[in-house]
Amino acid sequence: MGKGMLPVSEEAPRNASFVMPGAGSGPLSGPWYSAHEAQLLGVLLAAASNFLISVSLSIQKCTHLQLAGQAEPKPYYTSSLWWCGVTLLGLGEVGNFTAYGFAPIALVAPVGCVAVIGSAFISAFFLKRTTRAADILGGALTVTGTCLLVTFAPTGPQELTARRVQNYLVSWPFLLYLILEIITFCILLYFYKRKAVKHIVVLLMMVALLASLSVIAVKAVASMIALSVRGKMQLTYPVFYIMIVLMVTSCAFQVKFLNQATHLYDVTAVVPIHFVLFTLSAIISGVVFYREFQSAAPLSLFMFLLGCLLAFLGVFVIARNQQEEELQMPFIDCGSIPGQKLTGKIQPDSPGPGYGTWNNEDGVVKSDLKGESTLPAN
Helix, strand or coil: CCCCCCCHHHHHHHHCCCCCCCCCCCCCCCHHHHHCHHHHHHHHHHHHHHHHHHHHHHHHHHHHHHHHCCCCCCCHHHCHHHHHHHHHHHHHHHHHHHHCCCCCHHHHCHHHHHHHHHHHHHHHHHCCCCCCHHHHHHHHHHHHHHHHHHHHCCCCCCCCCHHHHHHHHCCHHHHHHHHHHHHHHHHHHHHHHCCCCCCHHHHHHHHHHHHHHHHHHHHHHHHHHHHHHCCCCCCCCHHHHHHHHHHHHHHHHHHHHHHHHHHHCCHHHHHHHHHHHHHHHHHHHHHHHCCCCCCCCHHHHHHHHHHHHHHHHHHHHHHHHHHHHHHCCCCCCCCCCCCCCCCCCCCCCCCCCCCCCCCCCCCCCEECCCCCEECCCC
């Protein structure tokens, strides 16, 4: 043995972090990849699923536009292209559901920004919209934030069994969190029902509070199904069916309040606010229920929050760009009407005494339905 050389038994541990037995060297061949393999699978599955959702929404929008341009429009459900979009939407939702079985909630939920980015760029292909600099900037910010999220996300428990879910349900942090959430939801519901306060934040806050319970139930159900498929039966425990009921109920009420928000407000305002509130509520529920950041280092926590901030900022940039583009496109260009403002009424309301007459504030000419005219007195 030459001078300065170490035995094989002493030199091997030095390179153990770079080479795996039976695998070549490379960035995906070390212990980090083996420890985060399931987590990366969940991220890729969530990203692909959200991309499918954005494609499906663009296809459905394109179908509606095509049908509206026909001389005799047909129902949208008779179009094969619309059903193709619905199928892709279903596949995307199933993929999102499955992703929660492989990765922590704090990692899967923020990846939903892929749907916002995809919608901005895919619409340029399907709907012939122009891709602007704000779309590229927002996409770059969101991709950077997502990379930070994937790198510094917490590592969840490898096996989320039914017994572990039962223990989490009766833990005092979750019970305290559940009580605070119920009180907050009841206060918001009181203002919504009794005081008729239908502000966009009130509606989407109720959606986010329900979503926090949904993601807890979805992750529990997906994980127990995954373990049962691998041979460790978890479907015989009552907590599995409790989580299914919680998942279905919370999702149903989410759809109700989210539809109300989209009915009252523009989609470009609903999408970024809903994404931010949903992601924050999902991360908080994962921290409280599944204790995902229990052993995280302060630097990792800071970088994860920075990734969330960049992703949120990118979504707002993209949504704001879409809103400005829609405001610059008038719905109908009627031209200028002499003596009338663009925001003024052309036809009076039906209960008024002058229904069927032309409103002229200067009193020059008035015409009723019989064709009679009245000239102003000199």
